[in-house]
Amino acid sequence: MQNEDFVDGLLDFVKRSPTPFHAVQSMVELLEHAGFQRLTEKEQWAVNHQQGRYFVTRNDSSIIAFRLNRPLVEHGIHMVGAHTDSPCLKVKPNPEITTGRYLQLGVEVYGGALLNPWFDRDLSLAGRVSYLNEHKQIEHRLIDWQKAIAVIPSLAIHLDREANDNHAINKQLHLPPVLMRLPDTDKTVSFHALLLAMVNGEVDASGHGVQAVEILDYELSFYDVQDPAVVGLEDDFIASARLDNLLSCYTGIMALLDQEGEQNALLVCNDHEEVGSVSAAGAQGNFLKSVLSRLSDNDEALTRTMASSVMISVDNAHAVHPNFVDKHEPNHGPLINAGPVIKTNANQRYATNSETAALFKQWCAQADVPVQSFVVRSDMGCGSTIGPITANELGVRTVDVGVPTFAMHSIRELAGRLDAYYLYQVLLHYFH
Numbered sequence: 257m258q259n260e261d262f263v264d265g266l267l268d269f270v271k272r273s274p275t276p277f278h279a280v281q282s283m284v285e286l287l288e289h290a291g292f293q294r295l296t297e298k299e300q301w302a303v304n305h306q307q308g309r310y311f312v313t314r315n316d317s318s319i320i321a322f323r324l325n326r327p328l329v330e331h332g333i334h335m336v337g338a339h340t341d342s343p344c345l346k347v348k349p350n351p352e353i354t355t356g357r358y359l360q361l362g363v364e365v366y367g368g369a370l371l372n373p374w375f376d377r378d379l380s381l382a383g384r385v386s387y388l389n390e391h392k393q394i395e396h397r398l399i400d401w402q403k404a405i406a407v408i409p410s411l412a413i414h415l416d417r418e419a420n421d422n423h424a425i426n427k428q429l430h431l432p433p434v435l436m437r438l439p440d441t442d443k444t445v446s447f448h449a450l451l452l453a454m455v456n457g458e459v460d461a462s463g464h465g466v467q468a469v470e471i472l473d474y475e476l477s478f479y480d481v482q483d484p485a486v487v488g489l490e491d492d493f494i495a496s497a498r499l500d501n502l503l504s505c506y507t508g509i510m511a512l513l514d515q516e517g518e519q520n521a522l523l524v525c526n527d528h529e530e531v532g533s534v535s536a537a538g539a540q541g542n543f544l545k546s547v548l549s550r551l552s553d554n555d556e557a558l559t560r561t562m563a564s565s566v567m568i569s570v571d572n573a574h575a576v577h578p579n580f581v582d583k584h585e586p587n588h589g590p591l592i593n594a595g596p597v598i599k600t601n602a603n604q605r606y607a608t609n610s611e612t613a614a615l616f617k618q619w620c621a622q623a624d625v626p627v628q629s630f631v632v633r634s635d636m637g638c639g640s641t642i643g644p645i646t647a648n649e650l651g652v653r654t655v656d657v658g659v660p661t662f663a664m665h666s667i668r669e670l671a672g673r674l675d676a677y678y679l680y681q682v683l684l685h686y687f688h
Contacts, residue, residue: 259673259674259677262510262676262677262680263486263494263673263676263677265506265510266484266494266503266506266507266676267483267484267485267486267494267496269282269502269505269506270484270496270497270498270499270502270503270506271483271484273340273498273502274380274382274400274477274479274498275317275382275383275384275398275475275477275479276317276318276340276341276527277316277317277383277384277398277475278382278398278400279317279340279502279505279525280313280316280317280318280319280340280525281316281398283311283319283321283505283509283525284311284313284319286509286513287309287311287321287509287513290309290513291309292309292310292311292321293308293309293310293311294310294311294312295310295311295312296312297312297314297546301550301551303324303550303551306324307324307325308323308324309321309322309323309324310322310323310324312547314536314537314541314543315527315535315536315537316384316396316398317340317341317527317537318340318524318525318526318527318537318538318543319340319523319524319525320522320523320524320525320543320544320547321509321512321522321523322520322521322522322523322547322551323512323520323521323522323687324520324551325517325518325519325520326518326519326520328520328551328552328557328561329552329557329560329561329564330564331519331520331564332520332561332562332563332564332565332566333520333521333522333548333561333565334519334520334521334522334565334566334568334686334687335521335522335523335524335565335566335567335568335652336508336511336512336521336522336523336524336567336568336570336683336686336687337523337524337525337526337539337544337567337568337569337570337642337643337646338501338504338505338508338523338524338525338526338569338570338571338642339501339504339505339525339526339527339528339529339530339539339571339642340501340502340505340525340526340527341366341367341501341527341528341529341530341531342367342497342498342500342501342502342530342665343365343366343367343368343369343370343530343665344366344367344369344477344478344479345363345364345365345366345369345374345431345433345477345478346363346364346365346366346475346476346477346478347361347362347363347364347381347383347447347474347476347477347478348361348362348363348364349473350362351363351447352444352445352446352447353432354438354443354444354445357437357438357440358434358435358436358437358438359434359435359436359437359438359445360432360433360434360435361406361432361433361435361447362432363431363432363433363478365427365431366477366530366531367530367531367665368530368665369665369667370663370664370665370666370667371425371427371431372423372425373663373666373667373668374408374431374667375408375409375410376407376408376409376410377407377408377480377482377667378404378407378480378481378482379404379405379406379407379408379433379478379479379480379481380400380401380402380403380404380405380406380478380479380480380481381400381401381405381406381476381477381478381479382398382399382400382401382402382476382477382479383398383399383474383475383476383477384396384397384398384399384474384475384476385397385398385399385451385454385455385471385473385474385476386471386472386473386474387452387455387468387469387470387471387472388468388469388470388472389466389467389468389469390467390469392469394472395466395468397455397466397468399451399454399455399476401454402481403481404481405435406433406434406435406478407433407434408430408431408432408433408434409434433478448471451471451474452468452470452471455468455471456468479497479498480497480667480668482497482668484496484497486673487670488673491673492592492593492672492673492674493592493670493671493672493673494670494671494672494673494676495668495669495670496668496669497667497668497669498669499572499659499661499669499670499671500571500572500661500664500665500669501529501570501571501572503572503659503671503676504570504571504572504658504659504679505525506676507570507676507679507680507683508523508525508570508683509523509525510680511680511683511684511686511687512687514684515683515684515687515688517687517688518688519686519687519688521687524543524544526538526539526541526543526544526642529571529641529642533642533645539642539645539646539649540645540649544646544649544650545649545650548561548562548650559651562650562651562652563651565652565653566612566615566652566653566654566655567607567643567646567647567650567652567653567654567655568616568654568655568657568683568686569606569607569641569642569643569646569654569655569656569657570657570658570679570683571599571641571642571643571656571658572658572659572660572661572664572669572671573590573596573597573599573630573657573658573659573660573661574590574630574660574661574664575590575591575592575660575661575662575672576589576590576591577662583633583636584633585630585631585632585633585634588629588630588631590628590629590630590660591628591660592660592661592662592670592671592672592675593672593673593674593675594626594628594660594672594675595620595625595626595627595628595675595678596620596625596627596628596657596658596659596675596678596679596682597627597628597629597630597657597658597659597660598613598616598617598627598628598629598630598655598656598657599630599631599641599656599657599658600613600629600630600631600656601631601632601638603638604644605638605639605640605644606638606640606641606643606644606656607641607643607644607646607647607654607655607656608643608654608655608656609653609655611653612653612654612655613655615653615655616655616657616682619682619685619686620682622685623681623682623684623685624681625678625679625681625682626678628660630660641656643655643656657679659671659672659675659676659678659679660672660675
């Protein structure tokens with residue numbers, strides 16, 4: 257695959273994946289098209305010691321796909337880990353707010369979102385809805401309004417003269433999006449009624465309309481409808497929402513699909529990384545360990561398999577910002593379009609050690625890909641990834657890497673057009 261085709265696919269994947277549920281759905285479609293066999297956790301598996309390509313999901317928001325070619329105990333498995341979630345604004349359970357005849361929805365900030373860029377954006381709403389059908393059975397459906405249905409207007413500078421110097425955002429008061437101006441005859445609007453109409457307007461896989469009679473619950477989040485784009489005078493950059501970390505999910509799954517080598521290979525994309533990974537679908541849950549245990553005869557076999565295995569935890573890295581150079585460690589300044597970044601932290605916020613860093617550098621050299629290093633300033637706090645969690649849970653050698661990025665956790669992030677493809681080339685070699 258050439259870089260232009262890869263980038264086009266990445267932009268389309270991010271566009272079709274406004275929530276973790278949609279991201280997993282997009283990956284399932286890619287896997288099924290490639291002939292991977294779906295497994296379910298509640299059924300008995302008969303895949304250990306057998307060659308084949310498989311995938312399994314949990315909560316519709318986390319996914320593991322793997323390819324088995326050789327005995328795991330003797331050859332181990334090369335794993336890549338990423339996450340499907342991104343910071344966003346999630347709708348509260350009882351969200352209706354009516355102020356000044358405007359319908360707004362109460363939202364909760366998910367993860368460490370950079371909030372200022374959310375103002376004055378064209379927002380839509382997507383996620384999963386659970387409802388009762390006409391037979392009083394619980395069903396679940398993904399929905400996506402797709403069009404702009406809301407906005408969070410800024411307060412005019414005339415009413416806040418300190419806006420450019422000392423502006424604090426109150427998450428409770430300032431973030432509820434505005435959806436509509438209510439007619440004078442309407443005093444209230446039921447969000448559940450709006451959802452019910454939305455769900456019943458959908459069609460299922462057979463082309464039949466959905467018959468929902470009652471909305472029971474939902475997990476919905478707002479997102480920016482502006483399409484991902486290649487930008488820059490020389491088309492250097494990719495601008496998009498959710499590059500952290502859908503870029504890594506797409507890179508990992510395309511490497512798995514495009515590499516037909518003999519190496520046992522696995523991709524895990526977990527939900528809830530942005531809020532600590534503590535959930536059944538998160539990296540601190542047992543999803544990955546459960547799958548690997550089912551592929552092993554016993555605990556000893558699993559331990560031996562992990563001793564021969566490697567995990568690459570792929571999550572975006574901070575590129576040196578030209579307007580804020582002082583925020584970066586002087587001797588470890590990743591540049592955009594200069595290759596993937598090895599992330600290191602002495603306090604184990606990243607799982608990289610000298611052995612795994614050396615392995616990744618060797619894989620980059622063999623793939624003819626440049627590589628960079630990142631260390632946070634000693635006087636600043638360091639973020640973390642699923643890398644240390646996975647290393648702790650499995651005892652597997654792990655390296656933390658990522659594509660250098662500007663504006664991480666903004667509603668619109670910026671990465672290099674070459675870097676995503678560089679990472680893809682390294683993972684292709686790793687999965688060989």
